[in-house]
Amino acid sequence: MPGVEVTVEGLSKSFGRANIWSDVTLTLPPGEVSVLLGPSGTGKSVFLKSLIGLLKPEKGSIVIHDTDLVRCNESKLYELRKLFGVLFQDGALFGSMNLYDNIAFPLREHTKKSEAQIKDIVMEKMDMVGLKGDEYKLPGEISGGMRKRAGLARALVLDPEIILFDEPDSGLDPVRTAYLNQLILDLNAQTDSTFLIVTHDINTAQTVPDNIGMLYRKHLAMFGPREVLLTSDDPVVSQFLNGRRQGPIGMSEEKDTAQAQREMAEIDELSGLPPLKPQIEASKGMPERKAVARRQKRVRDMLHTLPPAAQEAIQRSFAEQEHAHGRAAVVGAAPYGRPDEAPTSEIPRVPDAPLGAPVDRGRHHQR
Structure with a gap:
C-alpha cells in the first residue's frame, strides 16, 4: 500500500505585507519521491512548514485523508502530524542526548x-x-553527515506515511551526497512512503525524484513527472535544471528583460535536448520501487501532449532503460555498473567518515 496522497490547492502565504508565494496547486502522488526546487529565498522551507501545520496559510487547502490541515481543529492537526517524518537541514538533534x-x-x-x-x-x-x-555517541562527537542520518532515523521511528527532507544535502561533499541520495531511494523502496525533498543540488534533482516542482517569482512555475520537467522548454525550468547562467533567473532572481531576451536568443541557437540522466535505482537486494512503474505509466499516458523533441527524448530514455534492464537480466549484471553481490535485506553501511494526467503548471493538478 503506497504512502498517502497530499493535495495542495490554491495555497498562499505571506508574512505581513511580504507575499512569499500565491496560488500554489499540486498533488504529491502517493508513494513517490518528489523534489521542490527554486532560487534561494522563494519560500521552499516555508512550504514544508505549511504542509505540517507549523505555519498557517492565508488561503487554500492541504488535504490528507480527506481532511484539510488548514481548517481542521488542533486535536485533528496533532493526529495528522503523526503521519509525517521530517529531516531538518542540520538534523536538529538534542545536543545533550546520545543518538539512541x-x-x-x-x-x-x-x-x-x-x-x-x-x-x-x-x-x-x-x-x-x-x-x-x-x-x-553525542551529536557533537560525530560528523555532519552522521547527524543527518541520525535525524533521518528519528524521522522514521513512527513509520510515517509522508517524509519531508529540508535540504538534506546541504553541507555535504558530492560523495556523501551520493550516499545520502542512494539511502533515500532505498528507504522509499522499503517503505513506499510519500517523500518530498527541498534541495538546490541539480544532480539530486536530475537523478533522484519521480516528480519535480519549481517555485519562482512567488508562484509554482511547474510540477510534474521528472521526464517532463527535464525536457521542458519553459525558460525558467530549463535554466535552473541545467544550471545555466543564460535565462530569466539572475543574481537578484529576476533579470533585466532585455538581457534575458539576449541570453535566450543564445540558447535558441542550440539544437536538440541533452540526454536524460537515468534515475538512480534502489540498491541490489532492495524491493523494487513501485513508484517507478506508476510514474512511467502517467508519462506514457500524457506523452502525446508534449512537444516532439520532448517526446523523442523521453522515448529514447525509456528504451535505454528497458535495454539496460534486459541486458542486466541476461548477463546477471546490476544496472548502472554496480557489481553483483549476494542479495541482502540491509542497506549497505555508509562510511563513518564525514557523511558523508498533464503537467501541473501551478493551476491544475493531477490526481
Whole structure:
C-alpha cells in the first residue's frame, strides 16, 4: 500500500505585507519521491512548514485523508502530524542526548511502547541508516553527515506515511551526497512512503525524484513527472535544471528583460535536448520501487501532449532503460555498473567518515 496522497490547492502565504508565494496547486502522488526546487529565498522551507501545520496559510487547502490541515481543529492537526517524518537541514538533534535517546524521543513522546519495544525499533532504524554501533555517541562527537542520518532515523521511528527532507544535502561533499541520495531511494523502496525533498543540488534533482516542482517569482512555475520537467522548454525550468547562467533567473532572481531576451536568443541557437540522466535505482537486494512503474505509466499516458523533441527524448530514455534492464537480466549484471553481490535485506553501511494526467503548471493538478 503506497504512502498517502497530499493535495495542495490554491495555497498562499505571506508574512505581513511580504507575499512569499500565491496560488500554489499540486498533488504529491502517493508513494513517490518528489523534489521542490527554486532560487534561494522563494519560500521552499516555508512550504514544508505549511504542509505540517507549523505555519498557517492565508488561503487554500492541504488535504490528507480527506481532511484539510488548514481548517481542521488542533486535536485533528496533532493526529495528522503523526503521519509525517521530517529531516531538518542540520538534523536538529538534542545536543545533550546520545543518538539512541534522540531517535527514541518521538516514541517516548507519542506512544506508550515499553522500553524493550522502543529499543527494537530504534536499533532497526539505526541499522537502516548505517548507524548501528553508534548509539551512545553525542551529536557533537560525530560528523555532519552522521547527524543527518541520525535525524533521518528519528524521522522514521513512527513509520510515517509522508517524509519531508529540508535540504538534506546541504553541507555535504558530492560523495556523501551520493550516499545520502542512494539511502533515500532505498528507504522509499522499503517503505513506499510519500517523500518530498527541498534541495538546490541539480544532480539530486536530475537523478533522484519521480516528480519535480519549481517555485519562482512567488508562484509554482511547474510540477510534474521528472521526464517532463527535464525536457521542458519553459525558460525558467530549463535554466535552473541545467544550471545555466543564460535565462530569466539572475543574481537578484529576476533579470533585466532585455538581457534575458539576449541570453535566450543564445540558447535558441542550440539544437536538440541533452540526454536524460537515468534515475538512480534502489540498491541490489532492495524491493523494487513501485513508484517507478506508476510514474512511467502517467508519462506514457500524457506523452502525446508534449512537444516532439520532448517526446523523442523521453522515448529514447525509456528504451535505454528497458535495454539496460534486459541486458542486466541476461548477463546477471546490476544496472548502472554496480557489481553483483549476494542479495541482502540491509542497506549497505555508509562510511563513518564525514557523511558523508498533464503537467501541473501551478493551476491544475493531477490526481
